[in-house]
Amino acid sequence: QSALTQPASVSGSPGQSITISCTGTSSDIGAYNYVSWYQQYPGKAPKLMIYGVTNRPSGVSNRFSGSKSGNTASLTISGLQAEDEADYYCSSYTSSSTWVFGGGTKLTVL
Amino acid sequence: EVQLVESGGGLIEPGGSLRLSCAASGFTFTNAWMTWVRQAPGKGLEWVGRVKSKTDGGTIDYAAPVKGRFSISRDDSKNTLYLQMNSLKTEDTAVYYCTKVRTGGFDIWGQGTMVTVSS
Numbered sequence: 001q002s003a004l005t006q007p008a009s010v011s012g013s014p015g016q017s018i019t020i021s022c023t024g025t026s027s028d029i030g031a032y033n034y035v036s037w038y039q040q041y042p043g044k045a046p047k048l049m050i051y052g053v054t055n056r057p058s059g060v061s062n063r064f065s066g067s068k069s070g071n072t073a074s075l076t077i078s079g080l081q082a083e084d085e086a087d088y089y090c091s092s093y094t095s096s097s098t099w100v101f102g103g104g105t106k107l108t109v110l
Numbered sequence: 111e112v113q114l115v116e117s118g119g120g121l122i123e124p125g126g127s128l129r130l131s132c133a134a135s136g137f138t139f140t141n142a143w144m145t146w147v148r149q150a151p152g153k154g155l156e157w158v159g160r161v162k163s164k165t166d167g168g169t170i171d172y173a174a175p176v177k178g179r180f181s182i183s184r185d186d187s188k189n190t191l192y193l194q195m196n197s198l199k200t201e202d203t204a205v206y207y208c209t210k211v212r213t214g215g216f217d218i219w220g221q222g223t224m225v226t227v228s229s
Contacts, residue, residue: 003154036215038155045207045219046147046155052214089155091215097171099145104154 004029004090004102011108017078020105022090023071028100030071034093037066037075039086040104046089050075077107085109112136112218114208119223126198126227132191132208132220139189141165143211146182146193148204149222156204160211161191176202198227 005023012018022029022037029035035053038046048057050066053073063078073092077084090102118130134142143166146158159172161182170182181194191208203226209216 034214038216040155045221046216047219048215048217050215051212051217055214057217091155091157093214097169098173099157099160101147101155101157 006102006105009106012080013110016080020075022073022102028092028094032093035073036091038089114220116220116223119225121226127196130193134189140186144191145209147207150204203227
């Protein structure tokens with residue numbers, strides 16, 4: 001199972017919105033609504049930000065939203081804040097009964 | 111408090127074996143599907159394997175790079191998840207996280223335990 005494809009880096013200024021894409025195949029993202037997104041600070045464990053494509057866990061800011069179209073999922077962060085600077089990973093369930101992660105995207109807040 | 115605490119990491123020579131443990135608290139472990147995820151130094155996340163709850167059949171699935179070498183098990187009486195790693199390779203060097211599966215994602219993560227495979 002190949003990793004999902006994410007841009008290596010994205011950047012934005014405070015207050016702006018950014019979108020991180022995550023491209024898979026018809027055997028993972030395209031087949032299931034089991035896409036999730038994780039935020040990770042250096043040296044820390046990942047944190048679930050979005051699950052089931054569009055759902056936010058309790059406590060996650062509503063500035064974070066998820067969507068999916070075909071084989072591509074997206075994470076949008078609106079009203080960018082300095083504290084959003086982190087690495088972001090997408091993940092999807094696959095038709096092989098496994099999970100696959102994206103390579104990760106480093107978000108820089110300018 | 112909902113918590114996962116991994117232990118058992120360390121330095122091991124190539125070809126060796128190591129068993130990681132993950133102690134769960136604050137949720138009903140018996141009903142939970144659990145996974146292991148690893149992260150090599152400076153690299154991204156990699157899914158290692160998953161065990162379903164016994165009520166859901168207890169099925170275990172593994173990622174291709176570890177299949178046949180790693181084994182996941184659980185002891186529901188101790189609220190503990192295990193990862194037995196055999197025939198370790200240098201490319202298995204990583205921080206290993208245990209996570210709890212919820213529909214559509216992994217909602218609880220441990221702090222991770224470092225495994226270094228080197229001679």
